[in-house]
Amino acid sequence: MVDGFRVDTDMSEQRAPARRSRGTGRVRIEDVARAAEVSAQTVSRFLRHPDQVGPAASERIAAAISRVGYVPNLIAGSLASNRSRVVAIIVPTLANPVHAQPVEGLGDALRADGYQVLVGTTDFSQEVEEALVRAFVGRRVDGIVITGGRLSAASRTVLKAAAIPVVQLWELPRIPFDMAVGNSNIDIGACVARHFAERGYRRLAVIGHVQKSDTRSADRVTGFLAEAQRHGLPAPLVMEVDRPMLIRDASDLVAALRREEVRAVFVTSAQLSVVLLLNARSAGIAVPGELAIAGLESDLSTVVSPTLTAVRVPAYELGLQAGRLLLRRMAGEKVAQKRIDTGFEFNVREST
């Protein structure tokens, strides 16, 4: 508090009765205005459209701001302008880098424009997702990114009423709720199955993370099975794992694969594919001689031995693209291309 600029917010010289001031005691735009001898509006303009303010005023305002230590109250600004400059993203978990990276991509896309990112994790719960959607809409976020291609009826209703841009991530519904950034997970599964077929492996298996709301993994399994059938292979073994992130020991899985005489397996989780590979190796199984393994890409894919054949989905880019879409829409632009296919890479390495 300098020079006695504002100490008490109570300006009621001779107003109403003795109502206690509700002021927060913090420096307001009004205080800056008084210090710079301009109106509050001019200070506001200086902050938002500096080019519309004269040089003399600008100089005094800038000085006043730093002198009184003014930090604009964005809450008040949001209420008045009906734009929060906050964007929300809902992911299942942040412990898995594949879901944390889009959050970072989103933030990077929006940072320059002064947006902040609210994050919510669902732990794969549909109910939590609905609650988050409501909470975020209540906070009047300017846009929202939601992991997955399915939205509950309740979420749809709330989002529709909010009339804000929405990006669905990781999947490409034929008719997105609003916009979608992702890829075909069915294609991913099919791509791996085709690779196995071409290599001549017949007895296949697929290990997926099966969670009711994790449709990405389910789609990959579906695509895998369909493609295997197309190639006239026997129906692959389908194995399910609850929480791939927590698997530290895949020896049971390895034993089961061996018992079933599986020749090639596709693991739809990055973490688990590496774990499985390492386990198979220490169980003395030749990879790919006895068992071929394909998984999802991680930093370890090229470090393990044999190196892992893996599908790479550009997680960070997903968030970046989602952010760019939101930015355009929040700027009032119409977006024609409502589905962005970010594709995937299939890196064939030694393990298959």
Next chain:
Amino acid sequence: MVDGFRVDTDMSEQRAPARRSRGTGRVRIEDVARAAEVSAQTVSRFLRHPDQVGPAASERIAAAISRVGYVPNLIAGSLASNRSRVVAIIVPTLANPVHAQPVEGLGDALRADGYQVLVGTTDFSQEVEEALVRAFVGRRVDGIVITGGRLSAASRTVLKAAAIPVVQLWELPRIPFDMAVGNSNIDIGACVARHFAERGYRRLAVIGHVQKSDTRSADRVTGFLAEAQRHGLPAPLVMEVDRPMLIRDASDLVAALRREEVRAVFVTSAQLSVVLLLNARSAGIAVPGELAIAGLESDLSTVVSPTLTAVRVPAYELGLQAGRLLLRRMAGEKVAQKRIDTGFEFNVREST
């Protein structure tokens, strides 16, 4: 919009001139009030203190809310109450699970109380951190968690003026800015060095992530060196790596370690320690016979062969504890214990 409750926000029956309405067209508390035939204050009370509203009114209000599809505008509420129910956390990156997990822990600690989490990533930049602090304070977050024990003067000034609870994470400054949750990274380094000394290894090395603002890693190195000296060992080799997350090939490091005839190495990054172990193995180096390796814990520590001796820092719990501290302070409670040492585990396994 049901039953004609509010369609246009312009209520100016015969007010002022012809000023265009600024209303957002969304359902407001007033619309619910009218539908339930109570005042707006009663609806507000029903939402915040349901026990203070009569049963008849409560019933009508509940019905009205769902009938008109009311989602309270938390921005307006925040402005009026001067509480945003938003907490911010600043981390270097979300791509590294060790930094993503505290975010999740924080969210889990706060969810039940209706708080949301704003996330900012700095990519280890001090300037970005300052900008984020300003932005978050501008949004009037009710509390803030900041990775690291050092705060710039600018950040301190802004935070002091904001007068909100602040938790520093991962380190335990002797005198925290406000509160701190973490552990002694010097102790971590010392613990590993002591272990090496006890095992009889003399020629040591430590590989750290050296980034000017990443003082955690630096402290671990410091502790390691000090303890080695205390045990009368020759000065360990110190090697630096720019971005441990991006290291996919540690063969250069392995070669250097061999050239320098290092007997035991401590790698202060989880990712890199596994990569180094795998690289050493494929280079035909016996672990721990020729080279002992200790690192930081990850899901792979027990999967690799030999299993990795590793320090486990409870990242998720760090965020959880930070959230609990904030919650107490935001509830107006005084917190006596301003430094929470979450400790660490040292899991000795086969690699040393």
Next chain:
DNA sequence: TTGAAAGCGCTAACAA
């Protein structure tokens, strides 16, 4: 238990 009035701190609309 309920309601009326008065802001919270800012920006949009309008006027000069």
Next chain:
DNA sequence: TTGTTAGCGCTTTCAA
């Protein structure tokens, strides 16, 4: 380029 005025939608204060 600058200022004045009137809200944004809610909660707090005070009164009944």
